Amino acid sequence: FDTTNREKFRPIYHHTPAYGWMNDPNGMFYKDGVWHLYYQYNPFGSQWENMNWAHSTSTDLMHWTYQGEAIQPDALGTIFSGSCVVDKDNTAGFGKDAVIAFYTSAGAAQTQSIAYSTDNGKTFKKYVDNPIITSDVPDFRDPNVFWHEDTKQWILILAAGQQMNIYSSKNLKDWKYESNFGEGYGNHGGVWECPDLLKVGDKWVLICNINPGGPFGGSATQYFVGTFDGHKFTCASKPEVTKWMDYGKDHYATVSFSNAPDGRIVVLPWMSNWQYANQVPTQQFRSANGLPREMGLFNYNGEDYVTIKPSPEVFAAFEQKPSGRLQAATWLEVTNIKNNASIVLSNDKGEKVTMVYDGKAGTFSMDRNESGLSDFNNDFKAKTVAPTYGAVKALNIFVDRSSIEAFDADGKLSMTNLVFPTKPYDNVIAKGCKVKIHALKQ
Ligand code: FRU
Known part of the structure; x- marks a missing residue:
């Protein structure tokens, strides 16, 4: 317990860095009773700069322990947002149960890279053949990877300007472009960022964070409900329908924990807005995460919407x-x-x-x-x-x-x-x- 950093706006029960700047949650996964949270982090100051992935862990989603910086900048660039998977069958050859991180190397171009961990996410080694996916699109980032059971392959979704690109792979290293989603659908008032694609019941939810363009200005989280066949996401709503996951101003970069137990879909937002995140009146640190939430679906007047409830651990x-x-x-x-x-x-x-x-x-x-x-x-x-x-x-x-x-x-x-x-x-x-x-x- 650090008594030197008790600023008056420091949250009592929300995850926040002790010092330094934080934005998006990254690479979240659950393994052996531990929830792992990485996040966009500037260790040198409380404004956005010098992006690293820092790491915190929890056994109850409420009490977090800082584990240090996990992935640091290199010649390819600083380390932007991404995701982790647990490679149970060693499909990548980094070891059984290796934790594999996918992130954006933000250098002269935005490219996608891999790092892997054989000590449960504590330390990572960068893959020697990075980057693994490149493009000419300037805003090309935030890879999110999951296992697609029906087609027995890995799927990667990332933000490419104002659409999401979908790729497939058998070994997590070589990726084949499959399709894209977005043109004409939902809100396009800003850049599309930080996607996630999740099976919820027998439907699929595509999460699309967008900045600006939110319902009350600045950044926010929209989503689409539809189907995914392992190659292509098809939205079930009319193109002009826009759905927001949260109707506050401070809910952004929300994505899910990989490998969560009991079929739970646990999502975590960054609790700020790019309009003023760098200026909020804290000093030694900036930003916290919103409470962990569980996602489901409900139908209203023929449209499917997500349900969002605080995780049981919050009430407990x-x-x-x-x-x-x-x-x-x-x-x-x-x-x-x-x-x-x-x-x-x-x-x-x-x-x-x-x-x-x-x-x-x-x-x-x-x-x-x-x-x-x-x-x-x-x-x-x-x-x-x-x-x-x-x-x-x-x-x-x-x-x-x-x-x-x-x-x-x-x-x-x-x-x-x-x-x-x-x-x-x-x-x-x-x-x-x-x-x-x-x-x-x-
Ligand atoms: C979203 C975002 C991501 C990017 C990261 C950089 O808040 O802009 O698209 O990877 O922040 O810190």
Whole structure:
């Protein structure tokens, strides 16, 4: 426990680097009871520069231990985002159960490279024949790899300008171009980045992070639901349909853990926005991850949407507080929700966040215009609004020192927003609903 770095906006229960800058989660995988999280990291300062992959591990997705830098820049460039797989059958020849990382070498061009680990992701060796995929497209990055059982091959998806390219391989080293997806589909207000392609039930979800172009400005996560036959992703919706995974301003670069147990689909966002990530009022570190979430699907009026719920480990980290006082680290369990319910969190500095469920309009909103510090960037002040796709019966709202995440208990909405109150909110006024307060277990 490091007492020298207790900045006032440092989260109490969200993953964050002790020092330095962090952006995208990278290369996440689960193996032998341990969750591994790598991330875009600048060890030398708290602004974006000098990208490395740093490494943290956890056995419960909530308490993280820093493991040092895992992959460092080389002659091909700095180390941009990517993914890991566990090579159980030694298809690449780096060893049975080797952990293989795919990342973008960001040098004069953006190319894709491999590094492998034979000590469970602690240290990596770079593959001698890097790079493994090259292109003339300037924004060509963020490879995400998974095993496709039906065709018995590895699939790699990466962002290429404003589309996603799909490749296949038998040995993780030699890749064959298969197809692309994106033209004419969804939102194209920015560069497509950080893809993921996941089997959810009998459907496939293609995650596409985009910057800018988000529903409230800046970066956000859109997704497409459809089919994937091992060669091509086909979207089931009309091209003009845009679906957002989260309706806050601070949910980006979200991808899933590889090899997660029990068929779980666990995703993790970077909890910031490129509009102001470099300017948020922290000093020795910048950025945290949002809470780990589980993904599923639901259907509303003929369209499939993803459900997003906090992972069970999140709930297990809290206990109900008999005194019921709002604390800096709180889970608010909201039930008995009426059509015009509101929840206001505030402190005695006049800083507040107002959340409103409007059952008639079918919306949930969070207003952070007066939430605390906001003058570091003109794009910070915001009121974010989500469609609820039917009635909201219960909400789970997680408050930390500099974030609020609201989830519909049925998974139909999530909203992730940063806030910088100069004093923690210690008062909650709930109308048209019941609120139970849970505090973090000591
Ligand atoms: C997304 C991103 C990625 C890139 C990384 C660089 O936030 O721009 O596309 O790999 O950040 O740090």
